[in-house]
């Protein structure tokens with residue numbers, strides 16, 4: 001069934017949509033960007049003209065003209081009696097290709113597979129026969145793998161036993177399982193602003209009421225605000241990335257970790273700490289995991305960034321009582337992590353120091369190359385240099401990142417505009433630019449951005465850095 005977008009929801013998604021262009025054009029353009037970014041889906045029904053004009057406080061003529069522009073451009077189909085339905089033109093219209101036909105796709109901050117990956121699969125294949133006599137449904141993880149993950153935490157100074165680990169099908173699966181297990185309807189959750197888009201998607205999918213607190217490029221986590229919200233709104237969970245936060249690349253200091261963990265414990269908020277990016281250190285050095293400061297923290301991990309996204313092996317570390325609850329809830333969603341991938345992951349973890357060193361070298365090269373290119377070709381952009389992670393979080397000044405993403409797409413370059421990382425359309429003046437690509441790809445991608453940045457919309461913005469839903 002096609003979804004129906006209410007006037008209020010559309011107004012929220014649109015955020016700051018006005019530009020220097022006539023209002024109807026700016027509105028049509030913004031709806032088109034939302035569709036191309038996947039924030040409105042093809043097939044969704046738009047609100048009636050009257051409803052949208054009220055929600056946006058613009059004339060009905062403006063909305064009618066915007067709809068007819070979208071219709072003319074092939075993005076809206078109107079059927080008498082059943083309203084106007086969004087429509088994503090086919091991929092054969094290369095200029096609007098969403099996922100395909102892009103010469104260069106910087107919409108993913110991922111790195112190529114670790115060179116030792118194939119060897120790890122070869123070792124796994126040798127070990128596989130011993131497992132074929134069992135049924136192969138593994139809901140907690142192979143003992144050796146759980147033990148190696150526990151050892152990884154002990155190596156970071158955090159006592160951990162294998163029973164505290166559940167192996168999952170990546171960190172995204174882990175997060176969904178945590179939400180399904182711990183979240184009850186009507187509860188609030190707290191997230192960083194900006195945050196990882198698919199975490200927002202996961203919380204939205206259960207109808208969670210999302211509160212956000214700022215993580216600022218210059219000053220980091222606004223913990224006063226976080227603690228205020230924890231006290232006032234008593235969210236059941238707070239989702240955080242204290243190590244090489246995606247997208248800013250920032251890390252929380254030891255004192256900040258201590259402070260936040262203590263506040264969450266006092267108020268009974270469970271900290272869900274996503275460490276998917278924690279192994280991507282370039283030149284920061286080790287910091288104690290957040291779970292060192294509270295026994296109640298749930299930590300999500302993954303080999304997706306350090307080894308390969310296609311491996312699909314992650315984990316959850318937590319207190320034993322919660323691990324038991326997670327296990328009870330797991331079969332509703334899946335029946336275990338594949339054995340072959342777990343065997344490969346076990347082999348990879350034996351190699352963890354060289355895997356992280358290899359990743360670190362490559363990320364340093366990418367970061368420094370991209371930084372040099374950005375400084376030469378886009379000197380007006382304010383680029384903060386992270387000491388780890390996979391991307392820059394760039395303040396684009398007056399340039400709208402959604403407009404930039406759209407223009408880049410027609411040049412064959414995929415990039416994710418800032419608002420995808422925010423609640424309520426925030427971060428229109430920010431862009432996530434991954435540097436986890438080859439020098440050649442970085443050269444091509446940044447050249448495209450340099451060419452188009454001067455020609456895309458620049459409009460005054462009143463973007464709230466923090467929004468509470």
Ligand SMILES: Cc1ncc(COP(=O)(O)O)c(C=O)c1O
Pocket residue numbers: 169170171172173196241246274276277301302303304309312313314
């Ligand atoms: C912060 C964060 N969490 C989770 C994920 C998803 O991880 P996985 O591929 O292990 O499901 C990603 C991947 O981009 C991520 O950046």
